[in-house]
Amino acid sequence: MTTATATTPGPEGKELPLRERKRLRTRRALVEAALVRYARDGFEHTTLDDLTDDVEISKRTFFRYFASKEDVALAPEKEFWAAFLDVLREAELSGPVLGVLHRALVTALERMGEEWERRFAESRRLVERIPALAAHSLQHCAETSGDILELLSVRLGPLAADDGGPDGPGMDELRLRIALEITVAAFRCALHTWSTGPADAGRAELIALTGRAFAAVPGSLDLMARPAGHG
Amino acid sequence: MTTATATTPGPEGKELPLRERKRLRTRRALVEAALVRYARDGFEHTTLDDLTDDVEISKRTFFRYFASKEDVALAPEKEFWAAFLDVLREAELSGPVLGVLHRALVTALERMGEEWERRFAESRRLVERIPALAAHSLQHCAETSGDILELLSVRLGPLAADDGGPDGPGMDELRLRIALEITVAAFRCALHTWSTGPADAGRAELIALTGRAFAAVPGSLDLMARPAGHG
DNA sequence: CAAGAAAACGTCACTCAGTGGCACATGCCT
DNA sequence: AGGCATGTGCCACTGAGTGACGTTTTCTTG
Numbered sequence: 408m409t410t411a412t413a414t415t416p417g418p419e420g421k422e423l424p425l426r427e428r429k430r431l432r433t434r435r436a437l438v439e440a441a442l443v444r445y446a447r448d449g450f451e452h453t454t455l456d457d458l459t460d461d462v463e464i465s466k467r468t469f470f471r472y473f474a475s476k477e478d479v480a481l482a483p484e485k486e487f488w489a490a491f492l493d494v495l496r497e498a499e500l501s502g503p504v505l506g507v508l509h510r511a512l513v514t515a516l517e518r519m520g521e522e523w524e525r526r527f528a529e530s531r532r533l534v535e536r537i538p539a540l541a542a543h544s545l546q547h548c549a550e551t552s553g554d555i556l557e558l559l560s561v562r563l564g565p566l567a568a569d570d571g572g573p574d575g576p577g578m579d580e581l582r583l584r585i586a587l588e589i590t591v592a593a594f595r596c597a598l599h600t601w602s603t604g605p606a607d608a609g610r611a612e613l614i615a616l617t618g619r620a621f622a623a624v625p626g627s628l629d630l631m632a633r634p635a636g637h638g
Numbered sequence: 639m640t641t642a643t644a645t646t647p648g649p650e651g652k653e654l655p656l657r658e659r660k661r662l663r664t665r666r667a668l669v670e671a672a673l674v675r676y677a678r679d680g681f682e683h684t685t686l687d688d689l690t691d692d693v694e695i696s697k698r699t700f701f702r703y704f705a706s707k708e709d710v711a712l713a714p715e716k717e718f719w720a721a722f723l724d725v726l727r728e729a730e731l732s733g734p735v736l737g738v739l740h741r742a743l744v745t746a747l748e749r750m751g752e753e754w755e756r757r758f759a760e761s762r763r764l765v766e767r768i769p770a771l772a773a774h775s776l777q778h779c780a781e782t783s784g785d786i787l788e789l790l791s792v793r794l795g796p797l798a799a800d801d802g803g804p805d806g807p808g809m810d811e812l813r814l815r816i817a818l819e820i821t822v823a824a825f826r827c828a829l830h831t832w833s834t835g836p837a838d839a840g841r842a843e844l845i846a847l848t849g850r851a852f853a854a855v856p857g858s859l860d861l862m863a864r865p866a867g868h869g
Numbered sequence: 870c871a872a873g874a875a876a877a878c879g880t881c882a883c884t885c886a887g888t889g890g891c892a893c894a895t896g897c898c899t
Numbered sequence: 900a901g902g903c904a905t906g907t908g909c910c911a912c913t914g915a916g917t918g919a920c921g922t923t924t925t926c927t928t929g
Contacts, residue, residue: 426896426905455886465908470887504861538777545780546773563863578854584827585820585851585858592819596812620816623809627816628856632794633732657876657925685914696879701916871929878923886915894907899900 434472434482436462441479442529450480450537477543481534483527484544488551491515495555500563504583508590509621513614524610531602548591556587593620665703665713667693672710673760681711681768708774712765714758715775719782722746726786731794735814739821740852744845755841762833779822787818824851 423431440461444453455476459466473479494511501507519527534540560583597616601608654662671692675684686707690697704710725742732738750758765771791814828847832839 424897429896430906454884466886467888467909468907471906474887476886501864502862503859504863505859507863538781541780542773542777545776546769549772549776550769574853574857578850578857579861581827581851581854582858582861585823585854586861588823588827589816589820589858592816592823596815596819619809620812622805623812623816625859626805626809627813627820628734628736628859630735630810630813630817631733632735632738655926660925661877686916687914697915698880698917699878702877705916707915873926873928875926876924878921880921881919882917883919884915884917886913888911888913890910890912892907892909895905897904898902 433462433464437464437469437472437479438482438526442526442533445480445533445537445540446529450476450533450539475543477540480530480540481544481547483523483530484534485547486523487515487519487527488547490518492551492554492558494518495558500559504559504563504586505590505621505624508587509593509617512590512594512617516610516614516617519610528602528606528608531598535599535602548595552587552591556584559583559587589624593617593624596620664693664695668695668700668703668710669713669757673757673764676711676764676768677760681707681764681770706774708771711761711771712775712778714754714761715765716778717754718746718750718758719778721749723782723785723789725749726789731790735790735794735817736821736852736855739818740824740848743821743825743848747841747845747848750841759833759837759839762829766830766833779826783818783822787815790814790818820855824848824855827851 437458440458441453444457444461448457455466455469458479459469469479473482491511494515498507498511498514534544560580594617597613597620600616601613604612668689671689672684675688675692679688686697686700689710690700700710704713722742725746726739729738729742729745765775791811825848828844828851831847832844835843
């Protein structure tokens with residue numbers, strides 16, 4: 408599934424194998440058609456035949472590209488999480504974990520292509536509207552979280568001594584889990600505001616909103632239901 | 639949608655309309671059959687006909703009880719979130735929001751029936767294993783989060799002055815969102831540990847694990863990737 | 870208790886997502 | 900040119916989910 412860039416035999420293989428280019432073109436066309444159709448005609452009222460007619464492929468071929476009708480609309484999101492994982496693999500892991508994760512999010516966002524931004528925005532708007540897409544999005548996000556957790560456990564596990572601290576064993580692993588969940592939660596908050604806001608908001612706004620969400624985290628722990636000194 | 643708020647006040651032997659009792663009985667039988675089948679034969683290898691044969695109803699009737707094949711296995715979870723919302727409606731909202739939410743979770747857990755516990759444990763084990771169930775679970779959880787947020791905004795919105803504080807407008811609403819997300823995240827962490835642990839762990843263990851997860855939250859913000867003083 | 874309203878159920882027919890199998894076409898390598 | 904691998908189209912099929920309509924069961928009211 409996670410088909411990264413193909414291994415090019417040459418030194419700087421700009422020219423991808425012609426077969427691959429065709430494949431990518433079909434893939435893009437499918438995503439594009441899906442985003443347009445789902446937004447215009449609605450997700451439920453769009454049949455697979457509509458999509459395959461647009462791109463002129465058979466229904467059977469569709470499922471060689473995407474696992475489901477929902478999957479095709481979440482392609483931009485999957486690309487992003489894959490990029491995020493890549494960043495996390497390369498990045499230097501030092502300092503506060505939450506900061507590391509925040510920086511990795513921003514870096515991944517900045518790495519994405521120009522066209523991706525448009526598709527991603529459209530995809531997110533659909534996810535906000537269509538429960539079936541939201542379900543798949545959340546599921547994929549959770550799955551990725553598992554991968555991230557594994558990655559982080561390996562890369563900074565031996566560094567964080569966690570055998571019988573003042574809070575008992577396994578507490579730091581739990582903290583790592585929570586930190587990751589908070590990261591994802593903050594990002595999703597940012598995404599929500601971003602995709603329900605003005606349509607011309609670019610990734611700069613998303614990065615800013617993400618920063619805002621992260622900034623709100625510490626204060627959220629001390630948030631008071633009833634201001635002190637009130638009955 | 640959520641019409642089946644079967645309030646069981648006091649003794650269980652409350653004389654409900656005979657029609658309702660039959661309905662509840664069928665519903666329970668369906669959930670039970672689904673949990674058994676999905677666990678024993680696998681989710682994918684269980685057809686709707688298998689379920690409807692067990693309970694001796696028609697396939698058409700099945701969809702008058704549950705919206706999907708996944709839905710039936712998530713009934714215990716839905717019951718819980720409904721209870722949680724009820725608690726939040728009645729509870730006194732004062733003090734730290736995170737504490738309020740934590741207490742509400744525990745209270746809701748304690749309110750559930752005895753039989754519910756068994757079904758819930760089984761349901762969670764299935765959710766951990768089956769992506770399709772995970773997706774629906776997450777989606778419903780997110781949906782409920784929306785309801786909770788609305789509820790909280792109304793009940794403690796006017797109390798928390800949020801017009802142009804030191805961090806700009808809307809910051810406290812953002813903090814509330816994050817606090818809610820953290821709550822759900824902590825609970826899900828507890829659930830994960832609970833359902834992948836020993837099979838005889840009851841709700842007392844779940845409550846303890848929830849407390850542990852909440853306790854890990856503050857430390858997760860300051861978690862360091864590389865301990866200070868290391869190369 | 871009879872009779873009608875209301876809710877629930879079953880049957881049939883249908884749409885559509887998703888899969889397996891197999892033949893055919895296309896790009897790739899030597 | 901050849902063989903090889905991969906991608907594609909077509910066909911038939913399973914299974915989830917829905918709409919329509921007639922029948923049964925339960926609740927209600929006189």
